[in-house]
Amino acid sequence: YNTACWAAVIIGLLLTGCIVCAAALWSAGNKKEDALRLAEGYAVRTEALLDSLFHKTDVLESIVITGRGEISEEAYRDLAKSLADGEGIRAIQYLPGGAVLYCYPLEGNEAVIGNNVFDNPRRRDDALLAVDTREIALSGPYSLTQGGLGLVARNPIFLTDENGKESFWGFSVIILDLPEALNPLMLEELETEGYDYRLHVITETGEDMTIAGAEQIDEKRSLSYEVSVPNHTWVLSMAPKNGWVNPLVLVYLLLAGWIITALSALLVYQQQRRVSELQRFASIDELTGLYNRRYLGELLDKLCKGANAFAVFYMDLNHFKAVNDELGHAAGDAILKEASERMRSCAGGDNPTARIGGDEFVVFIYPCSSVAAIEQKIQKISERYLRKIEQEYPLSRSSLSFGGVKYNRTTSFLELYKRADQVL
Helix, strand or coil: CHHHHHHHHHHHHHHHHHHHHHHHHHHHHHHHHHHHHHHHHHHHHHHHHHHHHHHHHHHHHHHHHHHCCCCCHHHHHHHHHHHHHCCCCCEEEEEEEEEEEECCCCCCCCCHHCEEHHHHHHHHHHHHHHHHHHCCCEEEEEECCCCCCEECCCCCCEEEEECEEEEEEEEEEEEECCCCHHHHHCCCHHCCCCCCEEEECCCCCCEEEEEEEECCCCCCCCCCEEEECCCCCEEEEEEEEECCCCCCHHHHHHHHCCCCCHHHHHHHHHHHHHHHHHHHHECCHHHHCCCCCCHHHHHHHHHCCCCEEEEEEEHHHHHHHHHHHHHHHHHHHHHHHHHHHHHHHCCCCCHHHHHHHCCEEEEEEEECCCCCHHHHHHHHHHHHHHHHHHHCCCCCCEEEEEEEEEECCCCCHHHHHHHHHHHH
């Protein structure tokens, strides 16, 4: 039983391990797909929000073109005030020729008046890029002159003269406070979804700068999604707080696997026991507990194919029919049981004893010693049997007849039966 049970346990544990690993991979894969979809959604929303903020400069551009490059400070202030109505907008600037002429709000930004972006090495390249591409170009995020972390979007403005020739006029600029300008995205909801997040960018100096979220997250467990902004690429990195696999799910699967394994081992044990019992019943005489005729045939087949000689003794209970007739079947059954026990005891545990008929028995002795020694053993069985029967059933007149033959390689199976019957 133990071998089959342990095999069931090992197979069950291996299957449990495979199922748990497959479930972990499946769960992690699904969660990563969900995280990527979530990151993609936030990336699209980020791009749309920044695009809407940057294109506030288009209104100022239109006014400048309409005024042929001229706008009064009062008109600029009124326009900028309406454009700056939004969260995270630090300032809106008017830069003819690249130098700051107007800035709204002016309070707190006085230091930037007169600064020329083409004279600033950190801003010059982005300004030239905007002029060359005629598209909005970003600078930053970086620490601003007036303090804080900001993002600068420069919209190049070109004027056309009466001859249809275009020339660069200057910039309309919007400056954003970060991460306040991103508040409408509600990135903090990622934390309620169970993720640590970090929106970051590699700056011109090679610094990995955090725009929003945690300063550091577990890069080994995180996945990243790119956010496209003008002339820059931001990265939204996300890492699950509790890992990509829910440990409770694995625990439940392990428990279920162990329970199923234990039940399987129990079923195998019971099945093996039933098979063993059936085999035993098929080989054992129900009344005496000795082997039956079926087992006798199988044993003879094995012994005749072996290399060692053996002896077969047939025994018959004399006058057994009279015992049943005179003393009853209960007494006959008792005598059969007693005879069986004596034969088995005297033959020894290694020498099988079988009941092959109503009152016929067979004892196998192997490996075979001398014939004289075997006859002494059978005589001992007879004496012990008769002594017991005479004491308990004095009227039975029961005795034993026995005959033995020795098998060797020259004796055939049928010849063995024939000689044993003759001797008996």
